[in-house]
Amino acid sequence: VSSPALIEIETERLIEDEPSSWYEGSAMPATDEALVSSAYAVKDTKEPRRDDSQDRAEFDLIADELASATVGLGSLRAATRHPAYGEILAMGQRAVPFLLERVEDPIQGPLWMRLLGSLIGFPPMLRMDTVADAAEAWRIWGHAFDSFVR
Amino acid sequence: LPAYSPSDLYDRFPRLAQEAHQITSEPARYNCVAFVEGRTDQYIDPEAHWPAGVDRPSLDEDEDLPYYQTLFKHFGYEVCSDPLLEDDYVKIALYANDGWFAHVAIQMPSGRWRSKAGYLHDLFHDRLEALEGCGLAQNARPTLFMRRSRTNEPKDQEWPVILLPT
Numbered sequence: 001v002s003s004p005a006l007i008e009i010e011t012e013r014l015i016e017d018e019p020s021s022w023y024e025g026s027a028m029p030a031t032d033e034a035l036v037s038s039a040y041a042v043k044d045t046k047e048p049r050r051d052d053s054q055d056r057a058e059f060d061l062i063a064d065e066l067a068s069a070t071v072g073l074g075s076l077r078a079a080t081r082h083p084a085y086g087e088i089l090a091m092g093q094r095a096v097p098f099l100l101e102r103v104e105d106p107i108q109g110p111l112w113m114r115l116l117g118s119l120i121g122f123p124p125m126l127r128m129d130t131v132a133d134a135a136e137a138w139r140i141w142g143h144a145f146d147s148f149v150r
Numbered sequence: 151l152p153a154y155s156p157s158d159l160y161d162r163f164p165r166l167a168q169e170a171h172q173i174t175s176e177p178a179r180y181n182c183v184a185f186v187e188g189r190t191d192q193y194i195d196p197e198a199h200w201p202a203g204v205d206r207p208s209l210d211e212d213e214d215l216p217y218y219q220t221l222f223k224h225f226g227y228e229v230c231s232d233p234l235l236e237d238d239y240v241k242i243a244l245y246a247n248d249g250w251f252a253h254v255a256i257q258m259p260s261g262r263w264r265s266k267a268g269y270l271h272d273l274f275h276d277r278l279e280a281l282e283g284c285g286l287a288q289n290a291r292p293t294l295f296m297r298r299s300r301t302n303e304p305k306d307q308e309w310p311v312i313l314l315p316t
Contacts, residue, residue, distance in 0.1 A: 131199075
């Protein structure tokens with residue numbers, strides 16, 4: 001378990017290093033098949049599966065704090081400055097399955113998509129025009145990731 | 151997932167309870183920018199969906215308000231000097247804090263304003279001051295005003311209106 005100081009340093013580093021390459025779309029697969037393949041590729045790099053109940057409890061605590069603190073904001077940029085946002089980034093791959101469960105959140109879906117985009121390196125809305133279509137695309141990606149249905 | 155009620159709205163927008171207003175929707179996953187454009191299926195934001203051909207601020211910018219000005223110019227708006235009602239124009243008010251965009255409200259033909267408050271409710275509010283200090287941006291104020299000729303209004307523009315007791 002990381003010490004609080006280490007978590008703080010790691011969080012700062014991740015925020016500082018947060019990829020912005022998705023702006024240019026260089027990391028975004030061009031076809032549905034490539035999108036699914038990319039999910040398998042990410043899955044292959046996962047750490048060995050373990051009892052994730054502790055991860056889930058940690059994630060839910062941080063995510064609910066972030067949701068509550070940013071629900072009144074009209075800009076995702078402001079949400080990225082909240083400490084809880086950086087703490088979820090610091091969870092890295094461990095947060096991905098839990099974020100995938102939240103992309104269809106009928107109220108704050110775009111917030112979870114933004115975090116997923118940062119962790120995976122894709123545009124948060126997967127180049128979809130509507131939030132509903134983006135949620136569906138993430139759901140498909142999640143099935144390929146084999147972590148969506150638990 | 152957390153659920154939100156009007157009390158959450160008043161908690162995040164503390165001036166609202168003392169101002170004339172009417173809540174018109176439940177919380178939903180579109181934002182104020184999409185709402186102003188009559189889209190309740192989008193979240194228009196540099197970090198989410200941003201129209202092609204409009205400059206997008208990078209994460210290391212010092213401010214993003216100029217990019218929102220460009221965005222609304224793309225939507226047909228021009229900068230104007232004040233929020234006063236003009237018969238031939240639809241006006242919007244962009245709230246910002248130190249050059250950072252925080253919110254946008256749109257003026258109705260009656261002169262009052264409509265807003266989508268973050269992920270929370272849509273509402274009518276008589277005065278722009280009702281949403282000052284919005285969300286985490288406690289010092290956000292109406293900073294930039296823009297207008298668009300009513301003759302240029304999209305024909306399919308509509309907003310959900312579900313009037314709730316206040």
